[in-house]
Amino acid sequence: MSLAVNPQFIDKIKKLGAFDINACYSCGNCTAICPLSEGENSFPRKMIRYTLLGLDRKILSSPELWLCYYCGECSDSCPREADPGGLMMALRRFAIRNYSLGKIADLFYRGAGSVFLWIFLTLVAALGVYFFREPHPVFDKVKPLSFISLDFLHIAGLALGGFIFFFALVNILIMARSITRGKKPSGPWLKPLWETLWNEVFLQKRFGECEDKRRRLPHLGLFWGFSLLFIATILAFGQDFHFFPLWAKIPARILGLAGGVFLLYGSGYFLLKRFSRQDAYSKYSHHSDWIFLLLLLLIGFTGLLMDLFHLLSMPWATYITFAVHLILVFDLLITAPFSKFAHSLYRPIALWLSEVYKK
Numbered sequence: 283m284s285l286a287v288n289p290q291f292i293d294k295i296k297k298l299g300a301f302d303i304n305a306c307y308s309c310g311n312c313t314a315i316c317p318l319s320e321g322e323n324s325f326p327r328k329m330i331r332y333t334l335l336g337l338d339r340k341i342l343s344s345p346e347l348w349l350c351y352y353c354g355e356c357s358d359s360c361p362r363e364a365d366p367g368g369l370m371m372a373l374r375r376f377a378i379r380n381y382s383l384g385k386i387a388d389l390f391y392r393g394a395g396s397v398f399l400w401i402f403l404t405l406v407a408a409l410g411v412y413f414f415r416e417p418h419p420v421f422d423k424v425k426p427l428s429f430i431s432l433d434f435l436h437i438a439g440l441a442l443g444g445f446i447f448f449f450a451l452v453n454i455l456i457m458a459r460s461i462t463r464g465k466k467p468s469g470p471w472l473k474p475l476w477e478t479l480w481n482e483v484f485l486q487k488r489f490g491e492c493e494d495k496r497r498r499l500p501h502l503g504l505f506w507g508f509s510l511l512f513i514a515t516i517l518a519f520g521q522d523f524h525f526f527p528l529w530a531k532i533p534a535r536i537l538g539l540a541g542g543v544f545l546l547y548g549s550g551y552f553l554l555k556r557f558s559r560q561d562a563y564s565k566y567s568h569h570s571d572w573i574f575l576l577l578l579l580l581i582g583f584t585g586l587l588m589d590l591f592h593l594l595s596m597p598w599a600t601y602i603t604f605a606v607h608l609i610l611v612f613d614l615l616i617t618a619p620f621s622k623f624a625h626s627l628y629r630p631i632a633l634w635l636s637e638v639y640k641k
């Protein structure tokens with residue numbers, strides 16, 4: 283691997299965050315205070331050195347990037363106000379851009395242009411819903427599938443699922459190759475995989491190691507909110523294709539409702555934090571952070587609103603909310619392998635690889 287020094291690197295990273303890492307005088311306070319830095323995988327000072335030297339390939343091959351949960355404790359304690367936590371976050375944005383096939387993720391992290399791309403995708407989804415809606419929906423009672431046909435939902439869902447699966451898999455392989463290059467597995471892989479899934483994904487225990495433990499619950503809300511909605515969709519989809527019995531619609535509905543509430547709680551919490559800008563981790567927000575959280579909030583909101591209109595027997599309101607909900611879901615999912623969403627895949631896989639490929 284070439285370790286060529288790249289002096290322009292710091293300027294590139296500065297566009298992805300608001301930190302002043304040139305102020306760092308390498309005291310090591312940040313690494314000493316970081317509750318998640320330990321043993322061979324010490325950070326953030328190591329990452330600061332790589333950044334100042336422009337060692338971009340070293341950064342992309344460092345699992346430490348994903349071991350940081352951006353609690354901001356290092357930034358609060360830095361005597362030079364260099365914001366090392368902000369740098370770690372900016373480096374993760376840089377990694378998401380670079381791990382993507384053909385650097386497609388670049389399109390979603392580049393200034394205002396990327397916002398237009400999101401608007402364009404929204405228009406594509408809106409046109410899709412408009413042209414593929416059913417011409418004569420039922421209005422004497424609420425019947426969402428008389429407005430958007432089940433066939434259209436199935437075809438669009440399968441196409442979207444295939445797209446996400448392909449790009450997510452390729453991007454993960456690129457990331458895994460970067461992190462494991464030149465290293466050899468040093469132990470079993472199954473036990474660390476299960477431990478990572480249980481501790482880091484399902485329970486997100488690392489948040490509990492930070493001094494400010496309040497973020498753990500809303501972050502769990504985001505994870506479980508999305509996961510429950512996903513499971514509910516699979517159940518409903520499977521039931522449509524007769525893989526599951528008819529009663530599977532009932533747990534699907536309950537899980538969908540619970541998922542919507544969790545998603546609203548998690549996304550609402552983090553949006554409020556970003557608006558208030560009181561904590562180190564919320565002082566700077568890249569537009570990709572706003573878009574990700576807003577999409578999650580609006581998806582949870584429109585999903586619940588649709589159920590409410592359905593309950594109140596309001597066909598028009600239900601159908602319009604259904605259409606908006608579908609457009610938002612499309613926006614979130616089509617960009618998932620390239621947006622902030624991707625961190626939910628990269629982080630656990632990097633944590634797992636860092637256990638299997640110890641130096």
Ligand code: SF4
Nearest residue numbers: 306307309310312360
């Ligand atoms: S970022 Fe701050 S705390 Fe960390 S090494 Fe530099 S000066 Fe010290």
Ligand code: SF4
Nearest residue numbers: 316350353354356367
């Ligand atoms: S933000 Fe928190 S987890 Fe990340 S490097 Fe700083 S102290 Fe460690």
